[in-house]
Amino acid sequence: MGVSFKLLALSALSLVHAQAVSLDPSIFYTVTLAKGKDAGCSPLKNMLSNQGCDQTTQDLWYTDDGTHNQRYRFVPVPGMANTFNIVTGCAQYLSCQDCGGKTTTDLYSMDDGSGRQRWVLNPVSGAANTYTIRVAGGRDASCGVYLSTSSACEDTFVDLFTKDDGSGRQQWVLNPIPVQGGSLPLEPFKYKELPLGAVKPTSDSWLMNQLQAQANGLHGHLQDFWGPIQNSKWIGGSDDYSSLGEAGSYWLNGVVPTAFQTNDQRLLGSVGSWINYILQHQGSDGWIGPDSNPRVLWGRYPALLAMMQYAQANSTATPTIVNSLQRFFVQMNNMLKNGGSGLEEWGIMRWQDASIVVQWLLENHPNGQESTYTNILNLLRYGGANWKEIFTDGNFPTVAINRVDIKAHGVNVAQAIKSEAVAYRFSHDASDLESTRNRIDLIERYHGRVSGVLAADEHLAGLHPARGSELCTVVEQLYSYEYVYSVLGDNQYADKVERLAFNALPGTLTDDMWAHQYLQQSNQPWARHMDPSVFATDGPDSNTFGLAPNYPCCAVNHGQGWPKFISHAYMTSSDTSTLYHVLLSPTTVSTSLSGSNAVTVTARTNYPFSSLIQYSTSGSKSFNFGVRVPGWSSGSVTYTVDGGSQQSGSANNAGYIVINVPAGSHTLVVNIPMNIQNVSRYNGSKAVTRGPLVYSLDVPFSTTVLNTYVFNSKDLRFDPTAPWQYALDTSSLEYSGDAVTLQQHVWSNSAAPVSISASACLVDWEEATNTADSPPNSPASCKAARQQIKLIPYGAAKLRMTEMPTL
Known part of the structure; x- marks a missing residue:
């Protein structure tokens, strides 16, 4: 303690005649080595960097990568000239040990008064914005107090040296990063979300049953x-x-x-x-x-x-x-x-x-x-985080990273899909919209799933269909796409919402919604303890179903998925003159359009298990009503008004058939054609879709109860009771026909409302890391006679094979 006070006093005394240092504590600075690093280093890592908020080591990096790991605030210490707390982007204090042979810097959560979180800046004569940075106290000078580094390319650690040796490796250039100010008024939404409660599931519909299953x-x-x-x-x-x-x-x-x-x-x-x-x-x-x-x-x-x-x-x-x-x-x-x-x-x-x-x-x-x-x-x-920088070619990972990296954390990426759409509303910068479109393309190209969700188990996981996707990622990605659609208005983003909601969301929950997975797989031949597992940084129980497998966040967070989908099912134009059915579903809306026009629209439909939607409308005045035509739809959309003659038409540039509905009560019936499609996937495999639904091989299974809690809460293991190693004849796919009646739980493998039959045969398909290996090369060779198999909606198939080799 005596040494600490002595050094603090000496520091203050030495600054009596020093040039005053004035830094803005409200902004960030990058801190770059002045010189002294080998000029042949490629890339030249010379920028002070934090290895992550959960790490304490400081090293050098070659760029400001958007994570705030290379950004620091300099907060003046009251009463101490030219002395600052250096605070990282994640609010940690640059610090060091008292000595004990430790020459590296670290981070601490607070200024503990020792002097080791306080740093004295002395300007370097003749060099603009350049300073030596040394510990103010709490450490013997003979142990090294000047922020420093090695000259060697491979040695990027930041340490402490006894003096400024003139090499430049104890001299640091501070470059301010100014705040980019936005302004009011906010940019209007292309499509305005209605207040909570304006949209509800239609009574006696499958969606009301689904939401009641969540409530119960x-x-x-x-x-x-x-x-x-x-x-x-x-x-x-x-x-x-x-x-x-x-x-x-x-x-x-x-x-x-x-x-x-x-x-x-x-x-x-x-x-x-x-x-x-x-x-x-x-x-x-x-x-x-x-x-x-x-x-x-x-x-x-x-x-x-x-x-x-x-x-x-x-x-x-x-x-x-x-x-x-x-x-x-x-x-x-x-x-x-x-x-x-x-x-x-x-x-x-x-x-x-x-x-x-x-x-x-x-x-x-x-x-x-x-x-x-x-x-x-x-x-x-x-x-x-500067997501605009992170989501760029060269920065965004193009393969599974297989390590901890917070900017590649799946849920963070899912939430960040909307960051620049949010920012655009006050930045008014069209490049924010372009960044939004580009990031979605990057995610789908390198980590996308046919079910709509991105792959990250816990971090970005590439395209292999055995790698996992977190339930929290599903619901956050849903909300991001809902928000992005409301700002950008591109039809494809509403398609992405439906694809997620009708596949990835129910596919990772039991049909009664009493158990969920932490991670789902596109190719999921079982749901059980896997050790070692294919998941890079998640545990061996991550794909079992239960109360809180692997980590508890999804137990509490999954509940936003269905209700926010419902809230965004209808939106209005920015001037509230037109009502749009955006997310096709059995939902009812009551709202007031411009001119105090009170309207109610009820959609009765089995969509996505049927292409037919019947609307009952009422309005105090006439109004324009838009029905969204998904991008996958082929052929003409047909509709009737009050049982009149059938009309057909194509969607407008925004993706809507817009019908002028007279005042009073009316009935509209709309048919949106769907066709079977084969989607190219990993290693030449194919996935099968029809409309917004993905179809998977339903793998029958036995259930083992691992733990029992209260009510109907259990931890469950699912083991296959039949082979899953099939290759598919994609020319033989045949749709069963639209569903006419639905069971209470439409996402049950025993009550799937629709199916596709196919000719297939068993093939040699290996296991790897306790799950299914990559799909075999196509065309695959049969090891047994062909047989008919049934594909059911992905969300109903709790054990499934989705990306399959072809014959």
Whole structure:
């Protein structure tokens, strides 16, 4: 302790005559080695870098890669001239050991007063923006106190040296990164989402049955028995599965819309109690939810989305919630201005989700806070991951990475699909839209699945059909595509929503929604413990079904999938003159269009198991009604109005058949033709689709109960009871016909409403890493006589083969 105080005093004394250093603590700087690294290094790694928010080692990198690992804030230490806390992009303090032979730097969560998180900057004479950087105290100078590195190309570690030796390796150039400011008004949505509650599943439809299964299943009962929700810190309890405080926040984001769309009184009571508790226990400074030191912003983001939805659906609560959100965002603005306080690695990666709520307030309840909210939007994007840079050729991974990398984390990538669409609304920069389109192309080209989901087990996993996709990725990708469609309006993004919702989402849940997987596979011959497993950084139980296999996040987060799909099923034009059925499904909407035109539209349909949709409409005035024609549709769309003559037509440039519906009550019947298609996949294999549905070989299975909890919650293992190693004759595919009647659980392999038959035969197909190996080369050779097999919807086939070799 005496040494620390002595060095602090000497540091202050040595700066009496030093040139004053003035740095802006609200912005980031890159810190680049002045010189002294071998000029032949290729690439030249000379930029100070953090190896990740979960790592403490500092090294050198060759570029600012968009992750904030190469960005630092310099926050002045009060009362100490030219002395700064150097704070990384994920709010960690550059630090070091007291000595003990340790010459490397590290990171610490706070300034502990020792001097080892305080750094003295001395300008280098004659070199602009160039400084020596040395530890202020808490470390003996003989151990090395100057930030330094080696001259060798292969040695990129940052360490501490005893002096500035004139080589340039103890001299660092600070380059400011300015905040790119956006402005109001926000760009309008191409298609406006309606408030929660305006759209609901049509009564007695398969979609209402599905949402009621969710309400009566695992997600709707977590608050009754599972610790992180029943005893959540969000309602005064003591439980959560992580220090991020996300469990209760995640759950609320899905259960709020589920409650209002089903009108389930039990769930409405639960979410009302939660919302009231959160409002009544908001901190005096505006903080929402459980507190921690340091505070973590990310864990609040899903709860903010939940509160926004609750305010939309319950007008009585709207003023109170808006006031609560306003108080929170004032506090958040203060934190962001204070060196990005609260933005750890997850908040950095997922900044766009909080921005959505800020934009909603700006458009609907600004209450004089326009300046604060605009500042938050700018600072969140500035302090968040630069996804625009990450999603570029050369930076974005083109193969499975098989390691931990937060910018390649599947859920982060899924959420980031929408980041620049969110940013565009206040940046007004068309390149943000182009970046959105390009990133979606990159994801699908290198990590896409025919079911619509990207592959990441836990990180980007390439195209091999045995690699996994997380359930959280499914629902976050759904929401991202819904948002992207509303901003860009490209028909293909609505197609992607339907493909995900009708395949990847039900395919990773049991039909009663009491059990889910952490990871699903396109080719999934079993769901059981696999050790070693094909999954690079996820555990051996990741594809079993249960309460919380591998990690608990999907147990609480999966509930947003179906209700947000329903909320986006209908949208309006930006001027609310036209109503659009965007996501084809049995859904009902009641809303008011321009000119105070109260309209209700009910779609009765078995879609996607049928091509026929019957609409019942009512309007106080005539209105334009658009029915979206998916991009996969071939042939003419036909429709009738009030039983009149059949009309046919093609979609307009936006992908819609637009019908002018007279005032009063009317009936429309629309038929959208579907055809079987073969999709080229991994190693020459083929996948089969028809309309939005993917069809898979249904592998029959036996069930083993691994653990039993309360209610109907169990952990399950599925083992195949028949061969799965088939090759397909794609010329023999035959559709069973549209479904006329549906069972209660349409995503059950025993009650699949539609099917495709095919001629196939068994082939030699090996196993690898305890799962199916790559599909054999096509054309494959039969090892037994041909036989007829049945393909059923991917979402119904809990064990499945989707990418199959051909004959």
